[in-house]
Amino acid sequence: MSRRKKKDKGEEHIDESWLLPYADLLTLLLALFIVLYSSSSIDAQKFQEISRAFNSAFTGGTGIFEFPSPMPEGQMQTSDVDKKDEVNKENEEKEKEFKHQADQQELATIQNKVNTYIEKNRLSDKLETSLTVEGLLVSIRDNVLFSPGSADVRPNDLKIANEIAELLVMEPPRNIIISGHTDNVPIGNAPFESNWELSVMRAINFMKIVLKNDKLDPRWFSAKGFGEYQPVASNDSSQGRAKNRRVEILILPRIGS
Template identity: 30%
Template sequence: MARKKSDSGDKDIGDVIFGDLMSQMLTFFILLYIFASQNTAKESTNLFMEIRNGFTKTLKKEVKPVPTETVKPKEKEIESKLRAIIYDKNLEKYIDIIVEENKIRLIFAQPVLFDSASATLKKDFEKFLDPIAIMLKEIPYEIVVEGHTDNVPIKSAKFHSNWVLSFFRAYSVLNYFVQKYELNPKKISAIGYGEYRPRFSNTSAENKSMNRRIEINILTNSIIK
Protein backbone atom coordinates (compact mmCIF):
# COMPACT_ATOMS: atom_id res chain seq x y z
CA MET A 1 0.00 0.00 0.00
CA ALA A 2 2.83 2.37 0.83
CA ARG A 3 4.22 1.69 -2.61
CA LYS A 4 1.03 2.77 -4.30
CA LYS A 5 0.83 6.00 -2.27
CA SER A 6 4.37 6.85 -3.31
CA ASP A 7 3.49 6.34 -7.04
CA SER A 8 0.39 8.55 -6.74
CA GLY A 9 2.36 11.34 -5.02
CA ASP A 10 5.05 11.29 -7.73
CA LYS A 11 2.38 11.53 -10.40
CA ASP A 12 0.78 14.53 -8.74
CA ILE A 13 4.13 16.29 -8.46
CA GLY A 14 4.85 15.58 -12.16
CA ASP A 15 1.49 17.02 -13.16
CA VAL A 16 2.23 20.21 -11.22
CA ILE A 17 5.67 20.57 -12.77
CA PHE A 18 4.26 19.95 -16.27
CA GLY A 19 1.52 22.48 -15.67
CA ASP A 20 4.00 25.11 -14.46
CA LEU A 21 6.20 24.47 -17.51
CA MET A 22 3.28 24.87 -19.90
CA SER A 23 2.24 28.09 -18.16
CA GLN A 24 5.75 29.47 -18.44
CA MET A 25 5.98 28.51 -22.12
CA LEU A 26 2.60 30.11 -22.79
CA THR A 27 3.75 33.29 -21.06
CA PHE A 28 6.97 33.22 -23.06
CA PHE A 29 5.15 32.94 -26.39
CA ILE A 30 2.73 35.71 -25.41
CA LEU A 31 5.66 37.99 -24.62
CA LEU A 32 7.29 37.11 -27.93
CA TYR A 33 4.08 37.99 -29.73
CA ILE A 34 3.81 41.34 -27.93
CA PHE A 35 7.42 42.23 -28.65
CA ALA A 36 7.01 41.24 -32.27
CA SER A 37 3.87 43.37 -32.58
CA GLN A 38 5.64 46.36 -31.04
CA ASN A 39 8.62 45.97 -33.35
CA THR A 40 6.33 45.67 -36.34
CA ALA A 41 4.53 48.87 -35.34
CA LYS A 42 7.86 50.63 -34.86
CA GLU A 43 9.11 49.37 -38.18
CA SER A 44 5.91 50.49 -39.88
CA THR A 45 6.22 53.90 -38.26
CA ASN A 46 9.87 54.14 -39.26
CA LEU A 47 9.04 53.09 -42.79
CA PHE A 48 6.30 55.70 -42.99
CA MET A 49 8.66 58.39 -41.68
CA GLU A 50 11.34 57.41 -44.20
CA ILE A 51 8.85 57.58 -47.07
CA ARG A 52 7.49 60.91 -45.89
CA ASN A 53 10.95 62.39 -45.38
CA GLY A 54 12.10 61.11 -48.73
CA PHE A 55 9.06 62.65 -50.42
CA THR A 56 9.65 65.95 -48.65
CA LYS A 57 13.30 65.96 -49.70
CA THR A 58 12.24 65.28 -53.28
CA LEU A 59 9.81 68.18 -53.20
CA LYS A 60 12.46 70.47 -51.77
CA LYS A 61 14.80 69.56 -54.59
CA GLU A 62 12.20 69.94 -57.35
CA VAL A 63 10.27 73.01 -56.19
CA LYS A 64 12.45 76.06 -56.81
CA PRO A 65 11.40 79.65 -56.05
CA VAL A 66 10.98 81.91 -59.06
CA PRO A 67 13.86 84.40 -59.06
CA THR A 68 12.42 87.91 -58.95
CA GLU A 69 15.67 89.83 -59.00
CA THR A 70 16.31 88.70 -62.59
CA VAL A 71 13.27 90.57 -63.93
CA LYS A 72 13.57 93.87 -62.03
CA PRO A 73 16.06 95.83 -59.96
CA LYS A 74 15.43 96.44 -56.34
CA GLU A 75 12.99 99.21 -55.47
CA LYS A 76 15.71 100.58 -53.21
CA GLU A 77 17.96 101.29 -56.18
CA ILE A 78 15.32 103.36 -57.97
CA GLU A 79 14.38 105.09 -54.73
CA SER A 80 17.99 106.14 -54.16
CA LYS A 81 18.23 107.68 -57.63
CA LEU A 82 14.93 109.53 -57.21
CA ARG A 83 15.91 110.89 -53.81
CA ALA A 84 19.22 112.09 -55.21
CA ILE A 85 17.37 113.98 -57.95
CA ILE A 86 14.88 115.48 -55.50
CA TYR A 87 17.56 116.59 -53.04
CA ASP A 88 19.72 117.99 -55.83
CA LYS A 89 16.82 120.19 -56.98
CA ASN A 90 15.74 121.07 -53.42
CA LEU A 91 12.32 119.51 -53.92
CA GLU A 92 12.19 117.36 -50.80
CA LYS A 93 9.60 119.71 -49.24
CA TYR A 94 7.24 119.19 -52.15
CA ILE A 95 7.62 115.56 -53.16
CA ASP A 96 7.26 112.52 -50.90
CA ILE A 97 8.55 109.07 -51.78
CA ILE A 98 6.91 105.94 -50.43
CA VAL A 99 8.33 102.52 -51.32
CA GLU A 100 5.97 99.55 -51.29
CA GLU A 101 6.21 96.04 -52.61
CA ASN A 102 6.50 96.28 -56.40
CA LYS A 103 5.66 99.99 -56.31
CA ILE A 104 7.33 103.34 -55.77
CA ARG A 105 5.00 106.26 -55.10
CA LEU A 106 5.97 109.87 -55.84
CA ILE A 107 3.47 112.16 -54.13
CA PHE A 108 3.09 115.80 -55.20
CA ALA A 109 0.99 118.15 -53.11
CA GLN A 110 -1.73 119.79 -55.23
CA PRO A 111 -0.59 123.45 -54.79
CA VAL A 112 2.77 122.86 -56.51
CA LEU A 113 1.12 121.74 -59.76
CA PHE A 114 -2.43 123.13 -59.85
CA ASP A 115 -4.52 126.00 -58.59
CA SER A 116 -7.71 125.27 -56.71
CA ALA A 117 -10.49 123.75 -58.87
CA SER A 118 -8.16 123.75 -61.90
CA ALA A 119 -6.64 120.99 -64.03
CA THR A 120 -4.23 123.34 -65.85
CA LEU A 121 -0.60 123.01 -64.83
CA LYS A 122 0.79 126.13 -63.14
CA LYS A 123 3.45 128.25 -64.84
CA ASP A 124 6.33 127.06 -62.69
CA PHE A 125 5.39 123.38 -62.61
CA GLU A 126 8.34 122.35 -64.80
CA LYS A 127 10.83 122.51 -61.97
CA PHE A 128 8.83 119.80 -60.18
CA LEU A 129 8.10 117.50 -63.12
CA ASP A 130 11.13 117.84 -65.40
CA PRO A 131 13.71 116.15 -63.13
CA ILE A 132 11.30 113.26 -62.55
CA ALA A 133 10.42 112.97 -66.24
CA ILE A 134 14.05 112.39 -67.19
CA MET A 135 14.28 109.52 -64.72
CA LEU A 136 10.95 108.03 -65.80
CA LYS A 137 12.05 107.95 -69.42
CA GLU A 138 15.07 105.82 -68.55
CA ILE A 139 13.22 103.04 -66.72
CA PRO A 140 11.16 100.35 -68.51
CA TYR A 141 8.42 100.03 -65.90
CA GLU A 142 4.75 100.84 -66.12
CA ILE A 143 3.82 104.28 -64.78
CA VAL A 144 0.40 105.25 -63.43
CA VAL A 145 -0.42 108.90 -62.76
CA GLU A 146 -3.17 109.25 -60.15
CA GLY A 147 -5.26 112.30 -59.30
CA HIS A 148 -6.77 112.72 -55.80
CA THR A 149 -8.88 115.37 -54.08
CA ASP A 150 -10.33 116.05 -50.65
CA ASN A 151 -14.01 115.48 -49.87
CA VAL A 152 -15.19 119.06 -50.33
CA PRO A 153 -17.68 119.13 -53.25
CA ILE A 154 -16.41 121.11 -56.21
CA LYS A 155 -18.39 124.07 -57.56
CA SER A 156 -17.34 124.45 -61.16
CA ALA A 157 -19.09 124.56 -64.51
CA LYS A 158 -16.15 122.71 -66.08
CA PHE A 159 -15.86 119.85 -63.59
CA HIS A 160 -19.09 118.49 -62.20
CA SER A 161 -17.36 116.32 -59.56
CA ASN A 162 -14.06 115.79 -57.76
CA TRP A 163 -13.75 112.56 -59.66
CA VAL A 164 -13.67 114.37 -63.01
CA LEU A 165 -11.29 117.02 -61.70
CA SER A 166 -8.87 114.43 -60.35
CA PHE A 167 -8.78 112.58 -63.67
CA PHE A 168 -8.05 115.68 -65.76
CA ARG A 169 -5.27 116.68 -63.39
CA ALA A 170 -3.68 113.25 -63.81
CA TYR A 171 -4.15 113.49 -67.56
CA SER A 172 -2.45 116.92 -67.66
CA VAL A 173 0.66 115.42 -66.06
CA LEU A 174 0.61 112.42 -68.38
CA ASN A 175 0.18 114.59 -71.44
CA TYR A 176 3.13 116.76 -70.43
CA PHE A 177 5.39 113.72 -70.05
CA VAL A 178 4.35 112.29 -73.40
CA GLN A 179 4.45 115.54 -75.36
CA LYS A 180 7.65 117.07 -74.02
CA TYR A 181 9.69 114.04 -72.98
CA GLU A 182 8.22 111.51 -75.39
CA LEU A 183 7.50 108.91 -72.74
CA ASN A 184 6.20 105.74 -74.30
CA PRO A 185 2.38 106.05 -74.25
CA LYS A 186 2.19 102.27 -73.83
CA LYS A 187 3.79 102.41 -70.40
CA ILE A 188 2.00 105.41 -68.88
CA SER A 189 -1.65 105.83 -67.93
CA ALA A 190 -3.81 108.27 -65.95
CA ILE A 191 -6.61 107.68 -63.49
CA GLY A 192 -8.69 109.84 -61.18
CA TYR A 193 -9.91 108.69 -57.77
CA GLY A 194 -11.55 111.89 -56.56
CA GLU A 195 -11.95 111.86 -52.78
CA TYR A 196 -12.24 108.08 -52.51
CA ARG A 197 -8.65 107.18 -51.67
CA PRO A 198 -7.48 109.72 -49.10
CA ARG A 199 -4.11 109.45 -47.42
CA PHE A 200 -5.58 110.86 -44.22
CA SER A 201 -9.04 111.38 -42.82
CA ASN A 202 -10.61 114.62 -44.03
CA THR A 203 -11.06 115.93 -40.49
CA SER A 204 -8.83 119.00 -40.66
CA ALA A 205 -7.68 121.58 -43.17
CA GLU A 206 -4.14 120.18 -43.03
CA ASN A 207 -5.29 116.64 -43.79
CA LYS A 208 -7.46 117.86 -46.65
CA SER A 209 -4.50 119.69 -48.19
CA MET A 210 -2.43 116.48 -48.10
CA ASN A 211 -5.26 114.52 -49.69
CA ARG A 212 -5.31 116.92 -52.66
CA ARG A 213 -2.41 115.45 -54.56
CA ILE A 214 -0.93 113.87 -57.67
CA GLU A 215 0.76 110.50 -57.35
CA ILE A 216 3.15 109.05 -59.89
CA ASN A 217 3.40 105.33 -59.29
CA ILE A 218 6.21 103.24 -60.73
CA LEU A 219 5.15 99.59 -60.94
CA THR A 220 8.40 97.68 -60.74
CA ASN A 221 6.77 94.31 -61.42
CA SER A 222 5.44 95.41 -64.81
CA ILE A 223 7.88 95.96 -67.68
CA ILE A 224 6.56 97.68 -70.80
CA LYS A 225 8.64 97.57 -73.97
Protein backbone atom coordinates in the same frame (compact mmCIF):
# COMPACT_ATOMS: atom_id res chain seq x y z
CA MET B 1 41.87 -17.87 -36.56
CA SER B 2 41.33 -15.30 -39.31
CA ARG B 3 43.40 -12.18 -39.11
CA ARG B 4 41.46 -8.93 -38.54
CA LYS B 5 42.05 -6.35 -41.20
CA LYS B 6 43.71 -3.20 -40.05
CA LYS B 7 41.38 -0.21 -40.26
CA ASP B 8 42.40 2.85 -42.26
CA LYS B 9 43.12 5.98 -40.32
CA GLY B 10 40.47 7.75 -42.37
CA GLU B 11 37.77 5.43 -41.04
CA GLU B 12 38.64 6.42 -37.47
CA HIS B 13 38.21 10.20 -38.31
CA ILE B 14 34.62 11.51 -37.97
CA ASP B 15 33.15 12.87 -41.23
CA GLU B 16 32.58 16.68 -40.75
CA SER B 17 31.52 17.56 -44.29
CA TRP B 18 27.99 18.38 -43.00
CA LEU B 19 29.30 21.46 -41.20
CA LEU B 20 29.68 23.49 -44.40
CA PRO B 21 26.02 23.39 -45.56
CA TYR B 22 24.91 23.85 -41.94
CA ALA B 23 27.01 27.02 -41.63
CA ASP B 24 25.62 28.30 -44.94
CA LEU B 25 22.09 27.67 -43.69
CA LEU B 26 22.73 29.60 -40.46
CA THR B 27 24.22 32.47 -42.45
CA LEU B 28 21.19 32.60 -44.76
CA LEU B 29 18.79 32.54 -41.80
CA LEU B 30 20.69 35.35 -40.11
CA ALA B 31 20.60 37.37 -43.31
CA LEU B 32 16.86 36.73 -43.70
CA PHE B 33 16.10 37.98 -40.17
CA ILE B 34 18.20 41.10 -40.77
CA VAL B 35 16.30 41.83 -43.97
CA LEU B 36 12.92 41.24 -42.29
CA TYR B 37 13.87 43.58 -39.45
CA SER B 38 15.13 46.25 -41.81
CA SER B 39 12.11 46.05 -44.11
CA SER B 40 9.75 46.56 -41.17
CA SER B 41 10.80 50.24 -41.07
CA ILE B 42 9.48 50.66 -44.65
CA ASP B 43 12.63 52.52 -45.62
CA ALA B 44 13.02 51.83 -49.33
CA GLN B 45 16.47 53.33 -49.59
CA LYS B 46 17.90 51.22 -46.73
CA PHE B 47 16.28 48.10 -48.12
CA GLN B 48 17.90 48.64 -51.50
CA GLU B 49 21.30 49.18 -49.88
CA ILE B 50 20.95 45.97 -47.85
CA SER B 51 19.80 44.08 -50.95
CA ARG B 52 22.80 45.19 -52.94
CA ALA B 53 25.14 44.29 -50.08
CA PHE B 54 23.79 40.75 -49.74
CA ASN B 55 23.61 40.18 -53.47
CA SER B 56 27.29 41.00 -53.63
CA ALA B 57 28.02 38.64 -50.73
CA PHE B 58 25.93 35.75 -52.10
CA THR B 59 26.75 35.93 -55.78
CA GLY B 60 26.39 32.18 -56.08
CA GLY B 61 22.96 32.03 -54.43
CA THR B 62 19.47 31.96 -55.83
CA GLY B 63 19.06 35.75 -55.83
CA ILE B 64 16.50 35.98 -53.03
CA PHE B 65 17.68 39.55 -52.29
CA GLU B 66 17.25 40.89 -55.79
CA PHE B 67 13.92 42.60 -55.02
CA PRO B 68 14.40 46.37 -55.52
CA SER B 69 12.03 47.55 -52.81
CA PRO B 70 9.32 46.36 -50.40
CA MET B 71 7.05 48.98 -51.98
CA PRO B 72 5.15 48.31 -55.22
CA GLU B 73 6.85 49.68 -58.31
CA GLY B 74 4.06 52.11 -59.11
CA GLN B 75 4.09 53.49 -55.58
CA MET B 76 7.85 53.96 -55.73
CA GLN B 77 7.51 55.92 -58.99
CA THR B 78 4.80 58.10 -57.50
CA SER B 79 6.96 58.82 -54.47
CA ASP B 80 9.91 59.79 -56.67
CA VAL B 81 7.70 62.10 -58.73
CA ASP B 82 6.33 63.75 -55.57
CA LYS B 83 9.84 64.32 -54.24
CA LYS B 84 10.93 65.79 -57.59
CA ASP B 85 7.91 68.10 -57.68
CA GLU B 86 8.64 69.22 -54.12
CA VAL B 87 12.26 70.00 -54.98
CA ASN B 88 11.19 71.91 -58.11
CA LYS B 89 8.66 73.89 -56.10
CA GLU B 90 11.27 74.83 -53.50
CA ASN B 91 13.68 75.91 -56.23
CA GLU B 92 10.97 78.02 -57.88
CA GLU B 93 10.14 79.69 -54.57
CA LYS B 94 13.82 80.47 -53.95
CA GLU B 95 14.22 81.89 -57.44
CA LYS B 96 11.08 84.00 -57.03
CA GLU B 97 12.30 85.35 -53.69
CA PHE B 98 15.70 86.15 -55.18
CA LYS B 99 14.11 88.05 -58.08
CA HIS B 100 11.78 89.88 -55.68
CA GLN B 101 14.70 91.03 -53.54
CA ALA B 102 16.63 92.17 -56.62
CA ASP B 103 13.55 94.05 -57.83
CA GLN B 104 13.09 95.78 -54.48
CA GLN B 105 16.75 96.78 -54.52
CA GLU B 106 16.29 98.32 -57.96
CA LEU B 107 13.23 100.26 -56.75
CA ALA B 108 15.25 101.49 -53.77
CA THR B 109 17.91 102.76 -56.17
CA ILE B 110 15.25 104.68 -58.12
CA GLN B 111 13.89 106.08 -54.86
CA ASN B 112 17.35 107.37 -53.92
CA LYS B 113 17.62 109.09 -57.30
CA VAL B 114 14.24 110.81 -56.80
CA ASN B 115 15.10 111.79 -53.22
CA THR B 116 18.36 113.33 -54.42
CA TYR B 117 16.39 115.43 -56.90
CA ILE B 118 13.96 116.51 -54.16
CA GLU B 119 16.77 117.57 -51.82
CA LYS B 120 18.70 119.36 -54.56
CA ASN B 121 15.65 121.42 -55.54
CA ARG B 122 14.41 121.88 -51.96
CA LEU B 123 11.05 120.26 -52.69
CA SER B 124 10.78 118.09 -49.58
CA ASP B 125 7.62 119.96 -48.51
CA LYS B 126 6.01 119.33 -51.90
CA LEU B 127 7.27 115.91 -53.05
CA GLU B 128 7.84 112.72 -51.10
CA THR B 129 8.55 109.06 -51.83
CA SER B 130 7.72 105.80 -50.11
CA LEU B 131 8.60 102.21 -50.95
CA THR B 132 5.58 99.93 -50.39
CA VAL B 133 4.49 96.41 -51.32
CA GLU B 134 2.69 97.96 -54.29
CA GLY B 135 5.85 99.63 -55.59
CA LEU B 136 7.65 102.96 -55.38
CA LEU B 137 5.18 105.78 -54.73
CA VAL B 138 6.03 109.40 -55.58
CA SER B 139 3.49 111.88 -54.20
CA ILE B 140 3.25 115.42 -55.61
CA ARG B 141 1.16 118.11 -53.90
CA ASP B 142 -1.38 119.66 -56.25
CA ASN B 143 -0.10 123.20 -55.55
CA VAL B 144 3.18 122.20 -57.20
CA LEU B 145 1.49 121.72 -60.57
CA PHE B 146 -2.05 123.12 -60.57
CA SER B 147 -3.98 126.22 -59.63
CA PRO B 148 -6.98 125.64 -57.31
CA GLY B 149 -9.82 123.94 -59.19
CA SER B 150 -7.78 123.65 -62.40
CA ALA B 151 -6.61 120.52 -64.22
CA ASP B 152 -4.01 122.26 -66.38
CA VAL B 153 -0.36 122.19 -65.33
CA ARG B 154 0.82 125.75 -64.82
CA PRO B 155 3.39 126.98 -67.38
CA ASN B 156 5.82 127.88 -64.61
CA ASP B 157 5.68 124.29 -63.33
CA LEU B 158 6.36 122.58 -66.66
CA LYS B 159 10.06 122.45 -65.77
CA ILE B 160 9.36 120.35 -62.67
CA ALA B 161 7.04 118.06 -64.66
CA ASN B 162 9.71 117.53 -67.32
CA GLU B 163 12.40 116.83 -64.72
CA ILE B 164 10.15 114.26 -63.03
CA ALA B 165 9.61 112.66 -66.44
CA GLU B 166 13.38 112.29 -66.83
CA LEU B 167 13.51 110.49 -63.47
CA LEU B 168 11.02 107.93 -64.82
CA VAL B 169 13.34 106.82 -67.62
CA MET B 170 14.37 103.23 -66.78
CA GLU B 171 15.89 100.35 -68.68
CA PRO B 172 14.13 98.01 -68.92
CA PRO B 173 10.97 100.10 -68.43
CA ARG B 174 8.36 99.50 -65.75
CA ASN B 175 4.59 99.87 -65.58
CA ILE B 176 3.69 103.27 -64.13
CA ILE B 177 0.29 104.44 -62.85
CA ILE B 178 -0.43 108.15 -62.47
CA SER B 179 -3.42 108.92 -60.24
CA GLY B 180 -5.19 112.10 -59.19
CA HIS B 181 -6.66 112.74 -55.70
CA THR B 182 -8.64 115.60 -54.12
CA ASP B 183 -10.01 116.60 -50.75
CA ASN B 184 -13.72 116.31 -49.90
CA VAL B 185 -14.66 119.95 -50.47
CA PRO B 186 -17.27 120.11 -53.26
CA ILE B 187 -15.96 121.74 -56.41
CA GLY B 188 -17.71 124.85 -57.70
CA ASN B 189 -16.11 125.16 -61.12
CA ALA B 190 -18.26 124.75 -64.20
CA PRO B 191 -15.80 122.60 -66.20
CA PHE B 192 -16.02 119.80 -63.60
CA GLU B 193 -19.14 118.52 -61.91
CA SER B 194 -17.23 116.63 -59.21
CA ASN B 195 -13.85 116.17 -57.58
CA TRP B 196 -13.72 112.81 -59.28
CA GLU B 197 -13.66 114.39 -62.75
CA LEU B 198 -11.08 116.92 -61.60
CA SER B 199 -8.79 114.18 -60.27
CA VAL B 200 -9.06 112.19 -63.51
CA MET B 201 -8.20 115.16 -65.72
CA ARG B 202 -5.26 116.18 -63.54
CA ALA B 203 -3.80 112.70 -63.83
CA ILE B 204 -4.31 112.63 -67.62
CA ASN B 205 -2.92 116.12 -68.24
CA PHE B 206 0.15 115.46 -66.09
CA MET B 207 0.72 112.14 -67.88
CA LYS B 208 0.53 113.90 -71.28
CA ILE B 209 3.36 116.24 -70.28
CA VAL B 210 5.45 113.36 -68.89
CA LEU B 211 5.04 111.39 -72.14
CA LYS B 212 6.42 114.24 -74.21
CA ASN B 213 9.75 112.77 -73.16
CA ASP B 214 10.81 110.65 -76.17
CA LYS B 215 12.61 108.18 -73.87
CA LEU B 216 9.31 107.06 -72.32
CA ASP B 217 6.97 104.52 -73.94
CA PRO B 218 3.24 105.31 -73.52
CA ARG B 219 2.45 101.59 -73.47
CA TRP B 220 3.84 101.39 -69.93
CA PHE B 221 1.65 104.21 -68.57
CA SER B 222 -1.93 104.47 -67.33
CA ALA B 223 -3.97 107.17 -65.54
CA LYS B 224 -6.59 106.96 -62.80
CA GLY B 225 -8.74 109.37 -60.82
CA PHE B 226 -9.85 108.60 -57.26
CA GLY B 227 -11.39 111.94 -56.29
CA GLU B 228 -11.75 112.24 -52.53
CA TYR B 229 -12.04 108.50 -51.88
CA GLN B 230 -8.44 107.62 -51.01
CA PRO B 231 -7.36 110.27 -48.50
CA VAL B 232 -3.99 110.05 -46.76
CA ALA B 233 -4.97 112.50 -44.01
CA SER B 234 -8.06 113.84 -42.29
CA ASN B 235 -10.14 116.36 -44.22
CA ASP B 236 -11.07 118.07 -40.96
CA SER B 237 -8.11 120.46 -41.17
CA SER B 238 -6.59 122.62 -43.89
CA GLN B 239 -3.27 120.77 -43.50
CA GLY B 240 -4.99 117.41 -43.99
CA ARG B 241 -6.90 118.60 -47.04
CA ALA B 242 -3.68 119.93 -48.55
CA LYS B 243 -2.09 116.48 -48.22
CA ASN B 244 -5.10 114.83 -49.83
CA ARG B 245 -4.92 117.10 -52.90
CA ARG B 246 -2.15 115.36 -54.77
CA VAL B 247 -0.95 113.52 -57.87
CA GLU B 248 0.72 110.16 -57.31
CA ILE B 249 3.15 108.27 -59.49
CA LEU B 250 3.24 104.55 -58.70
CA ILE B 251 6.21 102.67 -60.18
CA LEU B 252 5.22 99.01 -60.11
CA PRO B 253 7.52 96.10 -59.27
CA ARG B 254 8.32 93.64 -62.03
CA ILE B 255 7.91 90.69 -59.66
CA GLY B 256 4.71 90.16 -57.71
CA SER B 257 5.05 90.30 -53.94
